[in-house]
Amino acid sequence: MKFSSRIKASEGSRDLIFDDAPKSTRVGFYKGVLNHFIISPGRLPRPEPLDGYELHEKFCALIRDESDPWDYSQESNWDGLTYHLKEVSWMEFFDFVELVGKELIFKGDDPFQADTYSFESYQSKVNALFEEDLIGWRLDSSAELTRNIPQSLTSRVKSTKELVDNSFEPAREHYKKAVQYLYQHPLDPANSIKEIVSALESIGKMLFPGTSTLGDVIKQLKKAESHPRLLLDAYEKVYAYANSTPSVRHGHTEVVTVTIHEAELLLHTGIALIRYLVDTNEKS
Structure with missing residues (x-):
């Protein structure tokens, strides 16, 4: 847990967040979690399991949003996706968190892929981020967000x-x-x-x-x-x-x-x- 979170914990400021996705959490998600699972342009070999462009298209279909103005080129799809994640409602942001998990479950275990790219790895990273940011939701084994059960x-x-x-x-x-x-x-x-x-x-x-x-x-x-x-x-x-x-x-x-x-x-x-x-x- 980062220093500022430890300070908040020591001061007793532990009200969990359920109806919001703060900017710091969104940035922490795509910089500290999502980027680990998205294929990096120009990188060979490509061990990451998810293609950012395809994932973004599925997200637009899921929340019924137009691709424009998020429809960046294949090379800059990361910029379009991350900008979109900062602009959507907090509920749609959490829709995306679940979508990524379900995509990883659908792909299943690849014997040639490291465990660090598995759904379990993603689930662990998401839940660690949410715990640190006092988000009250946790990603379960079905890639659905549920209220944290003690x-x-x-x-x-x-x-x-x-x-x-x-x-x-x-x-x-x-x-x-x-x-x-x-x-x-x-x-x-x-x-x-x-x-x-x-x-x-x-x-x-x-x-x-x-x-x-x-x-x-x-x-x-x-x-x-x-x-x-x-x-x-x-x-x-x-x-x-x-x-x-x-x-x-x-x-x-x-x-x-x-x-x-x-x-x-x-x-x-x-x-x-x-x-x-x-x-x-x-x-x-």
Whole structure:
């Protein structure tokens, strides 16, 4: 991490950037990352996997922009591309970051090409740049930008997804949407809470046939008397919060902004409750 970034970190100035692509990040991207993967004119042999002119044409098609005035000659295509990247909207800049990654994945591993030109190398360089510049997005293994998930929670999210996919198909879409709303643009914290509670409710209704709401599921759990009552209070609190908070589960007459931090707390609380519900049911 560069000196200025370390100073910002030490001063506690760590607000992540989600809705912008600062000029310094754009320049850092094409000078410190992209240029490593673009074929250099006149250089033989050409180990780089991507042709700048072709890549720029695909970018123009992707964002539906005219090639002119970016249509530089083959020799100066780098100038046209970099100038274009400085002028497009922040969302289109991130479109380009994903495009490069997908092109590298499409080309696949070339046994005659060094690992430094692989998608994994590009992914690592992009994510290191974004971390240094306090950009809140990270490039995943599918070359899609997602909100940075803390490493300590990544395995929990993945294992719960596998559990839901394999055993509780009706809850699958709710769970996937809950994660997507919280970690993919556009971020929607209220809908993330709604979907994780719906996933929990769906699984509960499958485990306790005849129930119609999460409230009914909680009543059945209490009747079973095999769960600590204080733990069941957590289910009730999550259900009550989702029902009473405007913009989450029901129509309300007031507007309340649900924060990302609240949604993240509810997502991972919901994950824990889902796993507890499934694990204890399997044992019984």
